[in-house]
Amino acid sequence: MALDTSADSPAPLRQVSTLIGQWVGRLGPVWVEAEVAQLTRRPGICFLVLRDLRATLSVRATCHASVLDASPAPVTEGARVVVHAKPEFYEPNGSLTLQIREIRPAGEGELLAQLERRKQLLAAEGLFDARLKKPLPFLPGTVGLVTGRASAAERDVLENARLRWPGVRFEVRHALMQGSGSARAVAAAVEELASQVDVIVVARGGGSLEDLLPFSDEALVRTVHACRVPVVSAIGHEQDTPLLDLVADVRASTPTDAAKRVVPDAAEENDRLAGARARLRRAVSGFVEHEAHALAQLRSRPVLAAPLTLVDAQEDALAHLRERTHRALGHRLDRERDAVGHHLARVRALSPLATLERGYAVAQTADGHVLTSVHDVPDAFVVRLADGSAHVTTDRTEETRHDD
Template structure:
């Protein structure tokens, strides 16, 4: 550029440098020149570019890198601020082919020209990633990610089913780490392609074979790390639904910590690496022995403590007076019982004695008022017919049959009539 005249449609920045404003006698300042350049650059909009990441340096939470054109003849520098980096895929690295949305920027102080990235994704993965996100949402809505449907791993599996690539590092890692933790561990391995077109059908076939084996207690699907394109088979809907339908617990051990195919969400357990899968599936025999010894020690200590406590409590009970002299309690209770019995007897006989005395008094009164007492003194009672008592001599004229009652019985008599009273 030999002049700083604005292009058609562009508004020149205030105080822009123009050719007529400078000469050998009246040069402009570098600061004004850079401000003019920056003003023009700031009018440029964002543009999507495609290239290969050749540098990826993380400093202070920001990324400073370079993108190389497919021809290899052009290159740009770019910056990724931390706020933008958080929204990007976490597996971006040097060597990846990407498409990026960049906007030109010019630094006034240093005169450096670069680009700021506002979006970036892997080349060719855009549509695939979108399909995967739709599938992820569908499977989540169906409940395939629900923790409630996932099976627990057995404590110590009799046989571990392993699906992995033939002679792969993943197979060696699982075997080595599992055998270090439990030397007697047994494996039933079915090899399958772990990438490409054969990956999904062979993995599903291996899964069905191991799931139908009654000796297999858990199935591990393992693969080493790789770029997202090579791991797409482990996000295939056919494989995911086969894993969800398996009756045997399935462990997903695909790639490294940052790799996250959909199989991780559908499987019963997600292991970050094949090594981690071995640690999750097989217990450590040394740890288990230490745990058993610890439990034995705790049980022994608890039992000793309990026996000591019971012995002390028994000794305390034996020192109580009632246990030192049990008969004293019986003697006191016997005396109390005798006292209560005496009181009960007195309370029961007191009204009886009172009734006896009252009865005697009544008998005496009746005896005093009874005609028998009068008869006992020599008196008699004369009766005529029908038991009528003779109270007047005129009631018994001469010849009247009379019954005379005395103190000791009765006898019959004949009335001789009234007798004159002695003068």
């Protein structure tokens, strides 16, 4: 609705500002394509400056932090975006602001968003799991190389690998590394080399996002995941991260870096071998010196310096003990000899033989019965004397009477 104004009857600025706010309010939410010229993130809210893609026009915009986080691809300064926003006119200072309700990447941002979604799906399947990565062989017998024909990447890999290890062997498969069909060609080359080599390098120089899209192809990613030998991805430069880098067993920042990873450096290995040999020599020498010093200490001890000293001491102790034993045994034998003599004297004193030696005799019958009475004397009997026996016959017997 147009205002009826003139130079003599102008409208107040506040009235004009109010009408502009009403007109902007009736515009409703719109989809806007622009470039993010400035982005400031605060707790819970984000402030942006959107710039037209062809003109110098720029408009301020705001959105909740959750709207920015919900974008399929990260939103950064310089990114091309499409936003769904409601224009708002702030009357106090006459500024136009877009209240963003949804933000989507456009151009490369849309490609990045698609790659991010594909990355998340493949990661959910476990294709990028670090536990599935195969280690590279220390010294591969044959290295497979998939690259473009007569490319700088091929030259970098071959020359640097042969400088490091002159005897390395390569099986090279040339494939399209850009454009339609390149993903299928690379996947076919990887499948062919898998049964012929110990490790495979896929190498390509740098390029734009669109140039490197084939190396984020899902079929190629699955082929590398299923490959039975380790695969090294050397695509683009260090800042380029196609999905092939995530599924490969090793990611090399450049083709030159890939050459350094697949084969050892002969000069470095010689230096390491020399260092290990020197360390081993020092260790063995140190061990021998330590043991020699310990042996010298042992030999310097009295028991080893003069080992017979201990034997002599024990021999003297043994001789002393033997002498004591002989003395103790002799004393014991003397005491027992004396005791036996005493007992023998007592036995002899009590023995009938002693009585017989004093002139007495014992009359016995033939069966050994002692005769104590003349009434028991037989016609023949034996008289026992001190030094023998006499057989006698009885002529007569006389009885002796004893007076009381």
